[in-house]
Amino acid sequence: MTTQKVLFKNIDTFKGVTPCSYEQYVKGGGYEGAKAAFKKTPHEVQQVIKDSNLRGRGGAGFPTGLKWSFVPMDNFKGQKYLICNCDEMEPGTFKDRALVYGDPHQLIEGMLIAAYALQMTKGFIFIRYEYKKGARILEEACAEAKKHGFLGKKLLGTDFEFELDVHLSAGRYICGEETALINSLEGKRANPRSKPPFPQIKGFLGQPTIVNNVETFCNMPHILAHGADWFKGLGLNGNAGTKIMGASGRVKNPGLWELPLGVPMRDILEKHAQGPSRGKAFKAVIPGGLSTPMMTPEQFDTPMDFDSIAKAGSRLGTAGLIVFDEGDCMVDSTANIMKFYARESCGFCTPCREGIPWILDIVRAIGAGNGEKDDMSILDDMSKHIMHTFCAFAPGAQGPFLSAITTFRSEFEAFIKSREAAAAGVN
Numbered sequence: 001m002t003t004q005k006v007l008f009k010n011i012d013t014f015k016g017v018t019p020c021s022y023e024q025y026v027k028g029g030g031y032e033g034a035k036a037a038f039k040k041t042p043h044e045v046q047q048v049i050k051d052s053n054l055r056g057r058g059g060a061g062f063p064t065g066l067k068w069s070f071v072p073m074d075n076f077k078g079q080k081y082l083i084c085n086c087d088e089m090e091p092g093t094f095k096d097r098a099l100v101y102g103d104p105h106q107l108i109e110g111m112l113i114a115a116y117a118l119q120m121t122k123g124f125i126f127i128r129y130e131y132k133k134g135a136r137i138l139e140e141a142c143a144e145a146k147k148h149g150f151l152g153k154k155l156l157g158t159d160f161e162f163e164l165d166v167h168l169s170a171g172r173y174i175c176g177e178e179t180a181l182i183n184s185l186e187g188k189r190a191n192p193r194s195k196p197p198f199p200q201i202k203g204f205l206g207q208p209t210i211v212n213n214v215e216t217f218c219n220m221p222h223i224l225a226h227g228a229d230w231f232k233g234l235g236l237n238g239n240a241g242t243k244i245m246g247a248s249g250r251v252k253n254p255g256l257w258e259l260p261l262g263v264p265m266r267d268i269l270e271k272h273a274q275g276p277s278r279g280k281a282f283k284a285v286i287p288g289g290l291s292t293p294m295m296t297p298e299q300f301d302t303p304m305d306f307d308s309i310a311k312a313g314s315r316l317g318t319a320g321l322i323v324f325d326e327g328d329c330m331v332d333s334t335a336n337i338m339k340f341y342a343r344e345s346c347g348f349c350t351p352c353r354e355g356i357p358w359i360l361d362i363v364r365a366i367g368a369g370n371g372e373k374d375d376m377s378i379l380d381d382m383s384k385h386i387m388h389t390f391c392a393f394a395p396g397a398q399g400p401f402l403s404a405i406t407t408f409r410s411e412f413e414a415f416i417k418s419r420e421a422a423a424a425g426v427n
């Protein structure tokens, strides 16, 4: 299924991503959404976002209008902050990179609209450490936006001002968790904070703060320019908007596509990603970036939207599919997955800091033919313990891990049995 290009209107990911200039952006209708927003009151802009049913594109799918509604407005006189989360260290996810490298003004315009709606005069784009070129592209685009009166003081004929800075992340996956991000931005160690208080009330420097994902912001210019009902009409089966979907791993044509929210997973795998890459049938898919449970071929007709994927036992997450085929060993694949989480744990709480490396050691031992009889029951236990942690990182690790030891249990058991057989001298 193809769709009307909205977020990728100025981006062709298959030709290599070069930034759309300010002139090109404006020629294609750029900054019209911001002009429409500034003709409304901040509360009216918030209502448009609420009415559009936009759900956050950072992974959890939290309704954006609802998140914004907790920000103190009329009687609040202090500083409030707007933060764009472009940390994007989730394996299998590369959509925000394309949006930033390809169309930086779309993000800046989205943030300007949000800043006006929430009356936040200071903003940051917190960008992945490795996206240094993206940071430069954004800095140049911010300077251009300032030159043309879309950043700075007295914006669009009002007294509203908005300053926007680009900040390179500290280079750890946990920096993408919004409260760890705020700590990192404050120059502190990037440990998550306890919630409540939520950042909307007490965030950056203790002040009300909104953190939204790049793709979430990029939808806002279009919603304001064309209206909430238009946006709702872009998705399938009652889902609002398009979604940047991706595929990597054992597919012929890995990449990114802008598709209606609710498109069947099979469409992405077979039509856009053009099927398996090495003549072996698909075995499993992690649907939403690494931190989501695996799905199997009988589930490939599931619509790619937040509620349908949740009903099927996984999460839409970032909609970056990671694809396995029948040639992949799921024990080795699980070890590879857990290696990432063992390395990236922030170390703050014990079940995550100690439990994930322990899981990794056991899975590696099984894969190396050194598995023990009780290993599977230890792994079952560990999958429960890593749910009792301070933040969503370890439950995120549990997603692919638990689904692997459940769905592909026979592969783990076969390794353990072959060792037992070898020890007993059986061929």
Ligand SMILES: Cc1cc2nc3c(=O)[nH]c(=O)nc-3n(C[C@H](O)[C@H](O)[C@H](O)COP(=O)(O)O)c2cc1C
Residues within 6 Å of the ligand: 055, 056, 057, 058, 059, 060, 061, 062, 064, 067, 085, 086, 087, 088, 089, 090, 173, 174, 175, 176, 177, 178, 179, 211, 212, 213, 214, 216, 391, 392, 393, 396
């Ligand atoms: C370990 C971890 C890493 C995360 N990384 C990102 C990230 O790179 N980008 C992102 O937008 N959200 C990330 N999130 C989710 C954020 O905490 C937050 O929910 C999101 O930025 C909110 O934006 P949204 O409401 O627009 O979806 C991460 C969460 C966790 C637990």
Ligand code: SF4
Residues within 6 Å of the ligand: 174, 192, 344, 345, 346, 347, 348, 349, 350, 352, 353, 389, 390, 391, 392, 393, 394
């Ligand atoms: S779950 Fe892991 S990443 Fe999250 S606070 Fe605990 S140790 Fe840190």
